[in-house]
Amino acid sequence: MQKDRGLQNCSEEWRNSVPTAMLNQMSNLGYSKQDFTLCQAVALAKKNIERIDKADKEDELYMYYKRFLPERMAEIYAECQTFINTYEHSECLNKKRVAVIGSIFNGSTQADRVSDYLDSLPNTKAVRAFDELRVIVRQGKTDWTDRAFEIFVSVIDESDVVVLIPSDKLSTISWLLGYAWSQGKPVIVFTEDDLSAPLGMITLRSIQAHLASWKELTEYDFEELPYKRFADNLKGSEVKFVENIKGEQE
Structure with missing residues (x-):
């Protein structure tokens, strides 16, 4: 994935706020934290919120969390929601x-x-x-x-x-x-x-x-x-x- 220089010209502090669960997902997709844009990171956080809210049998990962690690699932939910609230309306994202x-x-x-x-x-x-x-x-x-x-x-x-x-x-x-x-x-x-x-x-x-x-x-x-x-x-x-x-x- 190419790096979005337009976003890199903005503040990079958001990269240090990416939830750990999302870093693992980025890695599984073959990307590093530096390759992701803020827009993509916010979209991924929203996708996690959606998956946790749904958490049905078709989503094996979050079904596992729901059954065996509910506290960790709640942490991921809170981390993603905080990330969205913080960066969804950032100046860079809205360009x-x-x-x-x-x-x-x-x-x-x-x-x-x-x-x-x-x-x-x-x-x-x-x-x-x-x-x-x-x-x-x-x-x-x-x-x-x-x-x-x-x-x-x-x-x-x-x-x-x-x-x-x-x-x-x-x-x-x-x-x-x-x-x-x-x-x-x-x-x-x-x-x-x-x-x-x-x-x-x-x-x-x-x-x-x-x-x-x-x-x-x-x-x-x-x-x-x-x-x-x-x-x-x-x-x-x-x-x-x-x-x-x-x-x-x-």
């Missing part, structure tokens, strides 16, 4: 989470630049998709695509808005856009360097805004998310798509 997805092969360039800008805004924090994947690719691992799929889904699910930076090397752009749209996440396409990404007209209908320059990005209201159609910057993939239908190009 709008913006997933930033660009080409993994471009290095620390556009996606990081956009992420740094979003982190500088008072009410947004960037969720960076490629930090972990860059390390995996540099290590020469051949199974990085499986982890990429998991990270893409996780990053989009955990975010409020998705910023996609298409390029000819990000061939999954249409799938990412479609998945984000299916989850009800507004999608902003940023094409400062590349207006020739392989996007069709139907795909473009699911875009909330197309930003074609750094000036447009910095002037865009990420709070209100105004609609800005791709046709306002009609120089790229939509033209290709139309020409292909007419048979004028490949």
Whole structure:
């Protein structure tokens, strides 16, 4: 799981307040305390509260606690509830989470630049998709695509808005856009360097805004998310798509 730098820029004291039971659950999931975001930790605490309240035969762990360790179960409940009460309404948690997805092969360039800008805004924090994947690719691992799929889904699910930076090397752009749209996440396409990404007209209908320059990005209201159609910057993939239908190009 990639680390959410936007949250890491906030106070880290919450990490020292994570209930012991949740630390064990994080470990079982293959994550360390440092890999978890505050949003994920609060969600996990709420899940524990829900499981303890229910504690039926389908939940073997808490059924065991209920029968043999009721005092420990009560402690876990109290620890999780305290954690929720303390951090559920924290300033960091309430910032709008913006997933930033660009080409993994471009290095620390556009996606990081956009992420740094979003982190500088008072009410947004960037969720960076490629930090972990860059390390995996540099290590020469051949199974990085499986982890990429998991990270893409996780990053989009955990975010409020998705910023996609298409390029000819990000061939999954249409799938990412479609998945984000299916989850009800507004999608902003940023094409400062590349207006020739392989996007069709139907795909473009699911875009909330197309930003074609750094000036447009910095002037865009990420709070209100105004609609800005791709046709306002009609120089790229939509033209290709139309020409292909007419048979004028490949």
